[in-house]
Amino acid sequence: MPDQVSQKPKMKQMNMIQAINSALDVKMSQDPDVLVFGEDVGYFGGVFRCTAGLQEKHGLHRCFDAPISEGGIVGTAVGMGAFGLRPVVEIQFADYIYPAFDQICSEAARLRYRSNGDFTAPITIRSPMGGGIHGGTSHSQSPEALFTHIAGIKTVIPSNPYDAKGLLIKAIEDNDPVVFFEPKRLYNGPFSGDPHSPAKNWGGHELGLVPEGHYTIDFEKARIHRAGNDLTILCYGTMVWVAEAAVEATGVDAEIIDLRSLSPLDLDAIVKSVTKTGRCLILHEATRTSGFGAELIAEVQQHCFYALEKPIVRVTGWDTPYPHALEWEYFPGLERCSVAINRIMED
């Protein structure tokens, strides 16, 4: 499972917050050009605590609070990146990334191209995404497809502490801008998609066992979360765990692929699996129309058309804003995913 771990790493049980914190700490310790800033990330350590202790350990100049100005946060990060620093900025909620959208799409993503490599923006934009925490319209969104549409940036979404740390270190070391979405429902533990079952934490979980030091995970490689023969489930972030629960509930021998990175995308892993199973289910929490599922469907039908035994199905959030009171009617949870699996498995 570990992709590029240095030999015999010292392991530690971490939740996703601690894993992200550890990634930042490792890079800040290694590279004086790495600095962290964003709203409330400094003294306080971030509203989700991902930057806790970093200012105290590395200094005020390495981890500091920024004005409530997402466009300014990303804009100044682009300038620092052009200079040669490796800023890692936090946008407090993905729902608040839109003021920075122009800076990400027109500047960070374009700088290398338009200057023909003269200037680059090696920046990482971290942002908690997704629902399941009663966040309503303004603290639950999954805007990943807006970013996968933009040439020049990478879009990465981990589903567990181990991946979160390895992918974040990779993002920081990457010489291109990376949008790094953290499914906030997974910060403290995996989530089955059933809000009534007791909450789990990462304690004792295999993927919560994280090397203390430096390691990276390549973006180009999807992770086979569960190997199987009869159905391929393509998912990422929170939906990996919902898929796992739904597969368990339905007893189908499904292969769950955790994409980890949407751009770049590991198309080979997808094609290999769907060619084997002949059935494909796509899950995402984001709204359906023009969601990333549409891209996956297009690729799968193009590359696996003759292997397909059933139409490709997607289970997603509805095309509505994320409701507050009706969160679980909106969320593509255990029940909806199970129904979809059973239907796609009908002969």
Place this chain on the structure above:
Amino acid sequence: MVAHKTSRKNISNLHVPEPLNRPGATPDFSDLHMPDLVSDKTHTLPRPIPLVDAFETEQLASGLVRVLTLDGRAKGPWDPKLDADTLRLGLRNMMLTRSVDKRMFIIQRQGKASFYMKSLGEEAIAVASAMALKDTDMVFPSYRQQGLLLTRGYPLRDLMCQVLSNSGDKLEGKAIPICYSSREKAFYSIGASLGTQMSHAVGWAMACAYKGTDGVSCAFTGEGATAEGDFHYALTFSSTYRAPAIINIVNNQWAISSFQGIAAGESKTFAYRGLGFGLASLRIDGNDFLAVYAAIKWAAERARTGGGATVIEHFTYRKEGHSTSDDPSKYRAKDEPNAWPLGDPVDRLKRHLVLMGEWDDERHEALEKELDTYVLKIYKEAESFGTLTTQTGINPATMFEKVYEDMPEHLRRQRQELGI
């Protein structure tokens, strides 16, 4: 508040500002907080030490810092007292910029380039800034500061090849004409989204401070784009982190067809906005080479010695259209460019040198001719690399390069799909 006459009716209570000088009008600049140009009052504005408390620059932000009088004398505490050689170099750089603009405009009209933007009337701002800064201070230009590149000795042929988007273009035709980039000349890549470079400049300046260099960043925006959020981000962040940045607002009165009042609203001056952020702020005569030089020197010293950013409004006038795609006769009075009361930057510096006994009409004409000949010669070299309308000579495979550091699989597949 001035109620302007306009030919268009407004039957509501909604205030929509209009300029004085629409087509057919006799140019009138009485609404522009213009100084008394006849007396030398504006030449007596004090020059405080660069580390002055920002709020003490208030009269400099509402007034107009000037050095050159219209009859060519250098006056007042802001006189940088440059020697004749430096002044002649400034004149030459401005005239070179003007000559290049003239040639590129012609070749666009000949259909050899898709687009161009002249800086006629604004040459002092870029040229004097480049001369007052260190060559290593990163400039973050808008699209009308080609004088920065030319002053810093960027190869003219490279500049022209960029405009022609030909095989000599260092950017391999990826960017539209005038969106130059040169890290070597500390000239930041020009995008075309307005104002976005302002926060990059502040980030760069923060990085200079973080790394302990004495570098300064120097950004330029037009007055129109001060309405963008990015302008306010830049002011906020440079104020918060005391970034060693110079934030220049080139107020050339026109944002394509929108007069400055559309962005200014009821603001006193554009420079005045800086004061609200606690930044030192100056409003200067942008057609006055010496004033620009002195102001940039002052701001650079303030930034380098830990005083943080300065906002400088360069009060100037865009004598030509916005770009080769624009026709200003459709929206402003025909005589406005020549009636601009602060004159022309080249004429004014020339007059000053003549008055000093360091220049004359003959030498001026000879230099003009020399530069035109040189520019034409270099242009012919540039054209030999192709033009957009004949053959660019750019390998189509390069389209897929430099999107990322390494080409991802999906781009490799798309390149194959194109058959290359």
